[in-house]
Amino acid sequence: MIHLYGIDSCDTCRKARQWLATAGIDHSWTDLRRDGVDRTRLERWRAALGENALINRRSKTWRDFDADMRARAEADPVPVLLEHPTLIKRPILETATDTLAGFSAARYEAALAGAD
Numbered sequence: 001m002i003h004l005y006g007i008d009s010c011d012t013c014r015k016a017r018q019w020l021a022t023a024g025i026d027h028s029w030t031d032l033r034r035d036g037v038d039r040t041r042l043e044r045w046r047a048a049l050g051e052n053a054l055i056n057r058r059s060k061t062w063r064d065f066d067a068d069m070r071a072r073a074e075a076d077p078v079p080v081l082l083e084h085p086t087l088i089k090r091p092i093l094e095t096a097t098d099t100l101a102g103f104s105a106a107r108y109e110a111a112l113a114g115a116d
Contacts, residue, residue, distance in 0.1 A: 002027040002112070005037065006091035013091045016103040025112060032085040042078045045092060048099035051077050056089040 004020065006013030008031050020027050030037075046054055054077050056062060061084050065073070073080040073087070081088055093100040098111040 001096070003030065003094045004028070004091050005030045005032055005088075005094070007031060007033045007086060009033075010090055012103050016091045016093070016108070019103070019105055019108060023109075023112075032088055032090065036085055037082070037088070039078060039082060042081055045099055045101075046078065049101050053101045054081060054089060056087055059087055061087045 002020070002025060004013070004016060004027050006016070006029075017029065042054070055073055062070070062073075069080070089101045091101075091103055093103075093108065093111065095111060100107055100111055
């Protein structure tokens, strides 16, 4: 099963969803702002992607953080991401074998080539 995590209003998430639909790839969707994410999944993403790949440092959420909150996020991102899921770099694509952060048609194509 292919699952995409993101935010409905995010342009990059819309592009990823449109790419999947155009490619005829069946997938499910979770809106992180509305539905949130659990600690277990965040820990799995951290293991697959690394801590630095999880935080969207270009987001409004990050820009609005003070120095103390940024330091907390840098030290251990999981508690901060649980509290502020809009800080997660998105979209997150999960397949049975891969986890990707962000959207690139070439990366999606390569990851999904064997996911049928």
